[in-house]
Each structure stands twice: as C-alpha cells, then as structure tokens.
Amino acid sequence: MATESVKYVAPETETKLQNQVFPRPGQHTTGIIDWLTTIDHKKIGFMYGLTALFFLLVGGLEALLIRSQLWNHNLDILNNREYNQMFTMHGTTMVFLVIMPLSAAFFNFVMPLQIGARDVAFPRMNTLSLWCFIAGGITLNLSWFFTGGSPAIGWFGYAPLTDNRFAEVMNDMGPDFWVFSLQILGVASLLASFNFITTIINMRAPGMTMMRLPVFTWMTLVVSFLIILAFPAITIALAELMFDRTYGTNFYDFQEGGKPHLWQHLFWIFGHPEVYILILPAMGIVSEVIPAFSRKPLFGYGLIVFSGVIIGFMGFAVWSHHMFTTGMGIVATSAFAILTMLIAIPTGVKIFNWIGTMWGGRIRFETPMLFALGFITMFMIGGFTGIMHSSVPIDAQHQDSYFVVAHFHYVLIGGALFGLFSGFYFWLPKMTGRLMNEKIGKVVFTLMFIGFNVTFFPMHYLGMIGQPRRTHTYNLGHGFEAWNQIATVGAFVLGIGIAIGVYQFVSSFFDKKLKPAGKNPWDARTLEWTLSSPVKEYNFARMPIIKSRDQAWENNYGPKEKHSEKEPLDDHGVHMPDRSWCPLVTGAGLLTLILGMLFHATKDLETGVVLERDYMIPIIGGIVFIIGIIMWAMEGPGGYHLFPKEDEE
Amino acid sequence: MSDAATHALEHHEPVTSTGIPSKKILMWAFLGSDCMFFGTLISTHLIYRKISATVGSTTVDIRNIFDIELTSFSTFILLASSLFMALAVSAIHKGNLTSTRWMLLGTIIFGSIFLACQVYEFTHFVTHEGHELTLSHYQGQDHVFGSTFYVLTGTHGTHVAIGVFWLLGWLVYSFTGKMSTADAMDIECCGLYWHFVDIVWIIIFPVVYLMEYAF
Ligand code: HEM
C-alpha cells in the first residue's frame, strides 16, 4: 500500500547518463583523489565535521586569549584593538565555522540514512557546498596576515564600525575579509539547504511519510528552510556593505544619508533566525538521544515537530529584540517584546516533551545521554535569561553587559555545543564502526559541564553589577576581579574538556583497539541503526519499506506487521553516481574570484584613495567558475553499478 | 508518460517520494530564497528613496533623469519574452525541436533587448549633464538613491543576464542533436526562473520608477 504513493519520473536520456566528456575518477578511486572528488554524503559529512572541529580549537584558543586578558584589571595581554579582533574572530568562527558546519556534518551523515536514501538529491552540489565552506574558513582566517589584521567589528559588524574612515588602521582590510568570507559561507549554507530540502521532500524510502520522519530529520528540514529564507537578508546587507567599502556607495554611511540603523535591522532579520539555525539541530539530536537512552518512544512526537516548525516560523518575527535600546518607538518595541515572550512557549513545550520521554523510562547514563541531559538543563537556564531580556525595561539594563554574554553562551555552549557533542558520542560509532571509551567520554562531560558553569555562571552576576561586554579591560574598584578570575579558570577547564573530546572523536577513526560497534550499540530506534557500522557506500542494499516511526526498534521488539520490509534486489544493481572534479573546480574559481576582489584595488597608502583597479584575477576566477559549471552540466551525474548481496548493508 | 515510467524502472532512475522531479523542487526552493533577496533590496530602496544627506533641504526630483517611455518599452519587452519562454517549454514538451529553437531564440533576443536598454539607461544616467546619478551622488549632492537604484536594478539585470546565458546554453545544445523531450523538465526549470525574474521586474517597475511620479 505504501509503495503506491511512489511514482517514477521521466528519465534523463541514456546518452546523458553515459556522457563522459571529461575524465572522471572511476569507481575504485581511493586516497587523496577520492577525498577531493567524492560525492558520498558520508564522506562529505566527515570532512565537514573534521574541519569544523579544527575551527572549534582555533575559536577556543581565541576565547582563552580573551579570558586571559580579563583575568585582572588593566591588563594588557591584548591591547584594545587586538581584543576587539579576538572577540570578532571568536564569534564569527564559532557561529559560522563551528556550530553551523558541525550541524551540517550531522545533516549530511545522518539525514539520508534516517529517511532511507542512498544519497542526497544533488550529490555534486553537496560537494560544492563543502568546498565553499572550506574556502570561507580560509578567507576569514587569511585576514590575520594582511593590512590591519583581522576585523575588529564584532560578529554583528555594526555600521559605522565597518566604515573605512573610522578604521584604526589605514586601509584596514579586516572587514573586507569578513564580508567576503561570510558571503561564500552563505553560498555554502544555501547550497546545502536547497539540497537537504529536496532530499527530505523527495528521496524518502517508500512508506516513510512526513509524520514518520525522525525528529532530527524534521529539524534538518526546518533549519534548511530557515537558512534559505534568512541568509538572503545578510547576503544583501553584506553586498551593500561591500559596495560601500569598495565602490563608495552610501548605504551605511551616515554622513551621506545612509542609516546605520538599517544594518542592524537587516543583520538581525538574519541574526535571530540564525540563532535558531544554531539550536534546532541540537534539539533534533537530543530528541533522538533521549528516547534511545530512556528506552521509550519520544513523548508527543507531533507536538515536538509542530513546535519546531512554529519556532522556525516565529523566529522571523522577533529580530528587533536585539535592538530594544535603539529607540524604535513604543509600538514596535512592545510588539517585539510580546512576540519574544511568546516564542518561549514552543521552546518550553519541547522541554516538557523531553522530560515526559524520560518519565518512567529505563534511563541509562551513557555519554550521549549525559550530554543530552546537560543540554536540557543548561539550555533551560539560557532560555530563562532570554525571557528575562525579552522584557524591554529589563533589557535596557542587560543590554551590552556580561549578562547577555552569559545568556548566549548558555544557549550556544550549554545548548548547541552540548547537543552536538551528544550527537558525536551517539553517531560516531555508526560512522567509524568503533565504540568510544565510555570513561574518557564521562571525563570529557564532567570537565565540560563544570568548566562551562564555572566560566559562564559568574557572568550573570558580573553583568548585573555592570561589567560591559566587548570592552577590553576594566578598572580597579568595581569588584569585577574575583569573578573574572573564576571565569578564566573555568574557561581553561572547559577548553581542556573540549580538547580531550575532539581528540577522542578524531582518534576513534584510527584507533584499532576500540571495540567494534555492531549495528545498533545503543539499542536506538531510527532507521540508520538497521545498517552496519560503518555504513556501506550504497547505504541500503535493498530499499527498505517503512512501516513505523521507530523502525529499528520495531524491527527488534515490535509486532510483525510493524517490521520493515525490503524491496527485492535489483538485477541491475545499485546505481551509484560518479565522482566529479567539477565541484572542486567551481569552488576554486569562487575562491579565486573572492581573493581577487579583495586585492583588486591599489590604494594610496596615505589617504586610502583608490588609485587603480585591476580585475585580472577576479576575472580569471570567474572564468574558472563558469568553466566548472559548464563541465558540470555537460558531464551529468554519470554512474556505475554495484551488486551487493541481499543483506550486505 | 507510461513509456517513460517503464524506461525509468529499467535504468534505475531516481524514484521521488512526491512524484515531482527533484530539480523542480530545487528550483522552487531557490526562487523562494530569491524572493527574500529581492525583498531585502526593495525594502532598502523604499526606506532610502526620499533621504537626502543635507538635512532640511528639499528632496531631489529624480524625474529629471528618468526616461519613463524607454523603461515602459523595456518592461513590455521583458514581459513579452515570458510568452516566448512559455511557448518554448510547451514546444519541447511536445517534442517540437524547431519550434523550441525559435522560441528560445525569441526569449534570448527579447531578454538581450531588455539588457541593452538597461545598459543604455545606466550610462545615460551616469553621464546626464547636470543630473548625474552615480552610486553616491545625484546632481552633485551626496545621495543614497543612486546606491539603492543601481544595486537593486543591477541585481535584477544580473539575473536576466544569467537567464540569457542559460538559454543560450540550451540553444547551443539544441544543435548537438541530443535534445529531446527528456530535457523538457530542465527547460521548464529554466522557464520557472525566467518567469520569476519577470515577476520581480513587475514589482520593481512600479516601486522604483512609477512611484516617483505618484508620491
Ligand atoms: C527562549 C528563547 C530566547 C529568548 C526569549 C531570547 C531573547 C534574547 C534577547 C532579547 C536578546 C538580546 C539581548 C540584548 O542584546 O540586550 C538575546 C541575545 C542573544 N541570544 Fe537569545 N533568546 C532566546 C534563545 C536563544 C537561543 C536558542 C540562542 C542561540 C542558540 C540565542 C542566542 C542569542 C545570542 C547569540 C544573543 C546575542 C547577540 C549579540 O548581541 O551578539 N538566544 N536573546
């Protein structure tokens, strides 16, 4: 019955499938060429994750420098400009190069397995997304080495901080690097999101209806929609800023009639959905982990999905709560305050669902579960402070103080990062085929949990007694020292915890002494746990026919009619798309274009006036980009066939 | 279609859950996102259109420079190109290659006329003696109108140009002898894009041009 809903679409012509205009790495490619040309969602997820973990360490180092500077009053470990650069780079790195790509790593690796697909809808586009992400990371961090060093404008890049005339350093290139890297990172996120939306809507296994989708997949869908609708606002804002800085337009130039206020609106129209882009994947992960470790189905599946969608929807209507103190007028301010308070309701609903899931369950406290519990409790504290500053008069006190810093670190570390770590401990065995050491996992959790709270809890108090955020030091006599020192100690504990965790993740790929994981080490519930670990390159030898929501669980414990079935083996074999160079070529073209644009103008060193523009390199980059796309279109998906045995999956 | 279906089974063509081809969903998602791109640009323009740097001075009259006849003409041309596009899609669905080719050519020519008008308009605006509208100035005064105007209409023009190159690609492809009804869906996606870009212009034209004559 379920299969009836499946239709077959008109095929592309045979010729197109076999089109081999350009040499393509063959079926048995291995080694570096395989990594450069792969289109396998699992390998892409792996590279996304590895790169993001690297940036997690980079961003963490920046954070430790910030904390060291705040150790005592009037220190000068970093001067004020370096301090500004450090928190700008820290924020930008953590948001765009760590949390988002870590989420993308899980989307890539887990989502197709959960819906019973052999790959995403557009595998080559997925690879391009990866290269764009890496190009963005490179561009942002190259800024350290050029005039002015890294941007010193905050992760929000408020105008007029980005105005050349207010730069502390002549011809400061930092903001340019910031603008261009965020643009290309936006491209990466957009490409990935279009792909995930299409995949979830269109590539589900027979019987996998929308209301049988695992919650993590649902959150992938919601986040992808948030990305494609929120990123345009920042893309345009950045393009306008790019024109301001490069071609002298007046968008954010208040001396010529521009309105810096507009930047804030456009940034937060993106920025608030962005915070949900950061937290919803973690909520999805936790919604998978908690049922598995409570041995109960998720309590109120429909409600969790619904509130996730509502959060995504309302997330577009609350951006101005970041601007309560900019004088928007009473009506606007009150409206945004009310909406902000309302959005806490669906968030609270989810928390009760998780508690309901654990209620009466047989809870096992293994590492993924510990992180999930850490997530719930810490995220709740962050949520409470969030509701506190949804109240306008109270926010007038909180704004720009350490209280806000405490809020968003509780939701971002205690929330998003704990959720993602839970996901790592949960799904890495599926990826590597090896179980990680529980003892080390628990040590990591303990260090992170304690370190995190010791660092950020005092910041609530520091904020209340008046320590301003984004300020490179403080004077004696405010009583800030003791709490700052406690916070700094905590930060190092947290840093050690994260470092051990990252080491454990990476080493689990190589450490042959670890115990094999088997198909379903946690007795978890969703479809990916019916596959072997590590997953075969074709994922499913035979397409599963889904009969229930928690398919792996039902197969083991459910009644016969809820067991999944399999479509018969195809004598044509499993069709696998070919590897391709095109994404790499296209991505390299884009990177060249961007770097070329960054350096295209020769400026007068004294006045900053542009003397000469040379578009040679951007044009070369553009041509490479276009050639990449043309090759892409001409070569087609290609493909070869694999013939797995019945149950080799 | 039933032929195609059995064909699909034989060659393991991707099965889709909704029955809608994946590329079409991709295109719709992209267009949804593109709405937000233009939405942001258009709101920027609306917010800025009356703002002059010199506080207290009367706002400058942009009508001195607009050539509404020319723009109306190019608007008409762009709308007409949508008709060609629709005919091209319908022709390829029927497998009529010659007609597809002509209709593609028609769309390309009309799209190019629109672009030519825009290039003429831009150069004319920038060099218009006494009323120069540049990225940062109007009539010699600091002004934001030029910034929003050029970036907004320029972004739209870039969309049209990409569409023209895409269609050119199809036109060239049609001479390789490989084109068939199997490409109908791809051309349809191209058509979706083209119509969308037209619709955006239907919003830009009143908001950026006509409104200057009303308020
Ligand atoms: C219960 C739901 C939440 C509410 C009511 C809420 C409310 C707020 C408000 C009113 C502010 C502005 C504070 C100020 O600058 O004065 C704020 C800041 C912030 N929130 Fe939340 N928030 C919530 C959840 C989240 C989540 C889930 C995240 C991210 C995962 C997040 C991340 C942030 C960040 C990063 C900032 C600071 C932005 C900046 O100024 O740089 N919030 N929040």
Ligand SMILES: [Cu+2]
């Ligand atoms: Cu917000």
